[in-house]
Amino acid sequence: xxxxxxxxSRVICKSGTSVKIExxxxxxxxxxxxxxxxxxxxxxxLMATSNEGSKATYEQGVEKDKxxxxxxxxxxxxxxxxxxxxxxxxxxxxxxxxxxPNYGYTFGSGTRLTVV
Amino acid sequence: GQQLNQSPQSMFIQEGEDVSMNCTxxxxxxxxxxxxxxxxxxxxxxxxxxxxxELTSNxxxxxxxxxxxxxxxxxxxxxxxxxxxxxxxxxxxxGGADGLTFGKGTHLIIQP
Numbered sequence: 156x157x158x159x160x161x162x163x164s165r166v167i168c169k170s171g172t173s174v175k176i177e178x179x180x181x182x183x184x185x186x187x188x189x190x191x192x193x194x195x196x197x198x199x200x201l202m203a204t205s206n207e208g209s210k211a212t213y214e215q216g217v218e219k220d221k222x223x224x225x226x227x228x229x230x231x232x233x234x235x236x237x238x239x240x241x242x243x244x245x246x247x248x249x250x251x252x253x254x255x256p257n258y259g260y261t262f263g264s265g266t267r268l269t270v271v
Numbered sequence: 272g273q274q275l276n277q278s279p280q281s282m283f284i285q286e287g288e289d290v291s292m293n294c295t296x297x298x299x300x301x302x303x304x305x306x307x308x309x310x311x312x313x314x315x316x317x318x319x320x321x322x323x324x325e326l327t328s329n330x331x332x333x334x335x336x337x338x339x340x341x342x343x344x345x346x347x348x349x350x351x352x353x354x355x356x357x358x359x360x361x362x363x364x365x366g367g368a369d370g371l372t373f374g375k376g377t378h379l380i381i382q383p
Contacts, residue, residue, distance in 0.1 A: 159313075161313070164311075189370045189371070191370075197375070197376075198359065198373045198374060198375045198376055199314070199359070199371075199373045200373075201370035201371065201372075204370050214370075246311075248313045248314070250313075250371075260304070260316070260371060261316070262306075262313035262314045262315070262316075263313050264312050264313045265311065265312060265313045267311065
């Protein structure tokens with residue numbers, strides 16, 4: 156089955172630094188990858204959609220200059236949280252899909268980011 | 272962004288009982304998905320529904336895509352301890368964003 160690997164699973168960083176999170180599709184080519192954020196005891200909220208080789212589409216209210224997304228290949232997308240602040244602490248989850256109409260989005264295992 | 276209304280928010284049941292949860296939306300979705308998430312992990316797909324009226328089973332799990340395309344339910348029969356977790360519904364409308372819209376989750380707790 157489709158497998159999505161996300162790394163790191165946990166990261167602690169100092170306020171003001173940047174953190175990069177990787178999302179890889181291991182056994183399929185992901186034409187589209189999605190990044191979600193989940194606060195404790197809340198649902199997943201879509202942050203942005205990235206298509207290989209093109210700029211990411213950000214949801215309303217998500218700062219594109221703060222959350223940099225790169226989808227350089229069909230198997231890798233990265234999310235960089237720049238100048239991180241404590242309020243950026245959250246659970247970040249990526250998902251990937253091969254192509255429409257395959258709506259069986261596969262999720263990574265998530266990254267717990269703590270900014271101190 | 273848009274959210275689905277998922278209920279109940281939490282369920283406290285005895286092992287062996289059946290479970291039912293549902294999601295409703297004010298707008299139409301073309302696809303309904305049900306996920307289970309355990310602490311510190313990403314969601315895992317349980318059932319995918321692609322057609323209005325579709326009823327699909329996966330072991331003890333059964334889900335249906337409402338005929339109005341605005342609702343879906345998930346049933347779990349004869350619950351067992353490993354069913355504990357948070358269950359999310361998610362809808363896909365085929366709009367420009369192409370991402371999924373998630374419900375707020377149903378936290379299932381099984382009492383011994």
